[in-house]
Amino acid sequence: MSEMLASEPKGHIEVKNFSLSYDSIEGPVQAVTDTQIHVKPGEFVSIVGPSGCGKSTLLNAVAGFLKPTTGIVTVDGERVNGPSAERGMVFQQYSLFPWKTVRENVEFGLKMRGMPRSQRERAARTLLGLAGLEAFEKHYPEKLSGGMKQRVGIVRALATGPKVLLLDEPFGALDAQTRVIMQQILTNMWQRLKISVLFVTHDIDEAIFLSDRVYCMTARPGSIKAEIPIPLERPRQQSMMMSSEFLALRRGLMSLIREESLKAMGGEINDMGMQGLNIELHGHSLADVI
Amino acid sequence: MPAAIAEAERVPAVTPPVAPPSFGTLALRWYRLNQGRLRATAIGIISLLAFLLVWHLLTTYRVVFFVRFTNVPSPVAVYGSFTKAIHDPKFLMHIVLSCRRILVGFSLAAIVGVPLGLIMGRFKLVHEVIFPVAEVLRPIPAIAWVPMAIMLWPTNEQSIVFITFLGSFFPILVNTLHGMTLVDPVLVRAAQCLGARERAIFREVYFPASLPHIFTGLTVGMGVAWVSLIAAEMISGQYGIGYFTWEAYSLVQYADIALGMIAIGVLGLGSSLLIRGAGHLVMPWRSTR
Ligand SMILES: Nc1ncnc2c1ncn2[C@@H]1O[C@H](COP(=O)(O)OP(=O)(O)OP(=O)(O)O)[C@@H](O)[C@H]1O
Ligand SMILES: [Mg+2]
Numbered sequence: 001m002s003e004m005l006a007s008e009p010k011g012h013i014e015v016k017n018f019s020l021s022y023d024s025i026e027g028p029v030q031a032v033t034d035t036q037i038h039v040k041p042g043e044f045v046s047i048v049g050p051s052g053c054g055k056s057t058l059l060n061a062v063a064g065f066l067k068p069t070t071g072i073v074t075v076d077g078e079r080v081n082g083p084s085a086e087r088g089m090v091f092q093q094y095s096l097f098p099w100k101t102v103r104e105n106v107e108f109g110l111k112m113r114g115m116p117r118s119q120r121e122r123a124a125r126t127l128l129g130l131a132g133l134e135a136f137e138k139h140y141p142e143k144l145s146g147g148m149k150q151r152v153g154i155v156r157a158l159a160t161g162p163k164v165l166l167l168d169e170p171f172g173a174l175d176a177q178t179r180v181i182m183q184q185i186l187t188n189m190w191q192r193l194k195i196s197v198l199f200v201t202h203d204i205d206e207a208i209f210l211s212d213r214v215y216c217m218t219a220r221p222g223s224i225k226a227e228i229p230i231p232l233e234r235p236r237q238q239s240m241m242m243s244s245e246f247l248a249l250r251r252g253l254m255s256l257i258r259e260e261s262l263k264a265m266g267g268e269i270n271d272m273g274m275q276g277l278n279i280e281l282h283g284h285s286l287a288d289v290i
Numbered sequence: 291m292p293a294a295i296a297e298a299e300r301v302p303a304v305t306p307p308v309a310p311p312s313f314g315t316l317a318l319r320w321y322r323l324n325q326g327r328l329r330a331t332a333i334g335i336i337s338l339l340a341f342l343l344v345w346h347l348l349t350t351y352r353v354v355f356f357v358r359f360t361n362v363p364s365p366v367a368v369y370g371s372f373t374k375a376i377h378d379p380k381f382l383m384h385i386v387l388s389c390r391r392i393l394v395g396f397s398l399a400a401i402v403g404v405p406l407g408l409i410m411g412r413f414k415l416v417h418e419v420i421f422p423v424a425e426v427l428r429p430i431p432a433i434a435w436v437p438m439a440i441m442l443w444p445t446n447e448q449s450i451v452f453i454t455f456l457g458s459f460f461p462i463l464v465n466t467l468h469g470m471t472l473v474d475p476v477l478v479r480a481a482q483c484l485g486a487r488e489r490a491i492f493r494e495v496y497f498p499a500s501l502p503h504i505f506t507g508l509t510v511g512m513g514v515a516w517v518s519l520i521a522a523e524m525i526s527g528q529y530g531i532g533y534f535t536w537e538a539y540s541l542v543q544y545a546d547i548a549l550g551m552i553a554i555g556v557l558g559l560g561s562s563l564l565i566r567g568a569g570h571l572v573m574p575w576r577s578t579r
Contacts, residue, residue, distance in 0.1 A: 087483060089479070089483045095474075097477060097480075097494070109484035112487075142575065160485060
């Protein structure tokens with residue numbers, strides 16, 4: 001446990017001159033271009049942007065699953081070239097191992113590290129206790145609700161004491177109430193462990209509520225459109241979401257995203273051919289019409 | 291957190307005393323929970339009895355209606371030869387020999403087929419080399435291998451086991467391979483960013499993820515193993531339950547034909563039940579449903 005509660009925060013993520021394109025039959029698909037982001041040690045940073053703008057691509061590159069086409073990704077000055085237990089990841093899809101119980105899932109990273117069984121069992125129990133899941137340690141994931149699955153996913157990613165935690169729309173599939181509780185749990189764990197978090201979401205409220213800073217991405221090919229510091233004080237309460245400060249931030253982000261979403265959608269609709277849809281634009285852009 | 295637990299423990303647990311449910315309520319509850327299964331069992335028994343009855347009627351009245359039941363033994367006659375056969379060491383030997391051939395042939399197929407499928411699923415080159423050969427050999431029914439097997443192997447016993455092996459090998463291989471291709475890539479990624487290397491990913495992700503398909507392959511393979519075994523025994527055997535059935539026909543022991551068939555059915559059913567049971571043991575996460 002003690003190693004996880006490291007007093008000196010680490011996990012400085014830097015992404016420089018980053019671009020990534022996928023190969024496809026029609027030639028390379030530029031997913032992300034010319035992007036610089038950074039996460040300071042112990043900072044909570046979110047990335048928001050319209051669907052398909054390359055958020056997952058960027059996050060997967062930081063995790064080490066994808067190689068940048070140009071540019072470089074470093075964590076604490078070391079170049080990322082492949083996945084590692086130093087960078088924990090929580091996926092949008094539930095990704096618990098169905099053949100392992102909740103506790104065995106949480107133990108997995110420790111097992112990979114060669115920790116003896118009794119020791120890792122104890123560590124896993126402690127962590128599950130922190131997340132209020134000790135009663136479910138012997139259950140198989142199939143029996144859990146979506147919220148619980150993601151909670152186990154977060155605990156599992158944190159069990160090895162990573163320097164950074166990467167989350168790709170982890171609460172996207174959850175209902176509103178569960179989502180709020182999960183945000184609270186994530187905040188608590190982050191504050192306790194003092195690790196850096198890079199959080200991808202398309203939910204603006206979620207981004208503002210959780211983050212120290214929010215990056216807003218442009219439509220594909222994605223790049224950073226804006227960087228918004230969130231000066232709300234911590235600890236944050238649900239009631240803050242009604243404050244004028246929060247609402248002002250929300251309005252700002254909302255209009256940024258809206259522009260980009262319309263661009264993204266406009267592109268697609270143009271691709272399909274507007275004539276067939278019987279919509280006349282009369283020389284206006286789609287944004288004006290909507 | 292420890293403080294919270296301590297506090298929780300200090301609060302005396304006040305559960306109101308609940309009288310243990312009476313036998314009657316328990317029985318009722320059990321009945322409700324198992325209603326569907328009881329119904330299926332009851333209907334199953336009835337339908338088997340109906341089958342016996344139809345068989346009995348068709349044979350006692352020697353019905354001839356496109357098919358001829360003139361020489362078909364009645365259930366009573368078959369039961370008679372069954373009671374004789376279970377005291378006959380020769381009959382038991384036929385059964386034991388068939389079971390042994392299945393055990394050896396099928397086990398070899400599983401021991402070769404499962405690892406080969408796993409490796410082919412993981413290493414492209416192995417797949418590229420072996421897959422075409424497997425695809426060419428796969429459609430050849432095991433029975434068609436009989437003459438070749440007799441040429442290949444010095445003893446009859448070996449060639450029969452070889453045919454049993456071939457019959458079960460391809461379903462096991464193909465299903466294992468199929469399971470490997472369906473492994474969820476997100477689980478592989480999850481394992482990777484928890485520090486798992488190639489070998490651990492194979493052991494902890496690919497293998498358990500493929501297990502359901504491996505067991506499908508084993509079940510299908512077991513069925514085909516029996517088909518192939520019986521055919522091989524009928525063609526080239528001197529012992530075995532397939533040989534027994536064929537011999538009964540040549541010796542005009544009509545009741546023994548049906549007895550042999552029923553024995554084959556029961557053995558096939560029993561072995562697939564064994565595999566299913568093993569599946570439940572090996573995959574507890576699937577049987578808790
Ligand atoms: N393997 C691939 N091959 C080709 N194109 C891809 C591939 N993966 C993603 N893309 C494209 O790259 C773009 C960025 O994808 P990405 O998944 O990063 O978007 P995203 O911002 O995470 O979207 P969402 O909000 O829907 O999750 C998308 O337009 C997508 O169609
Ligand atoms: Mg995504």
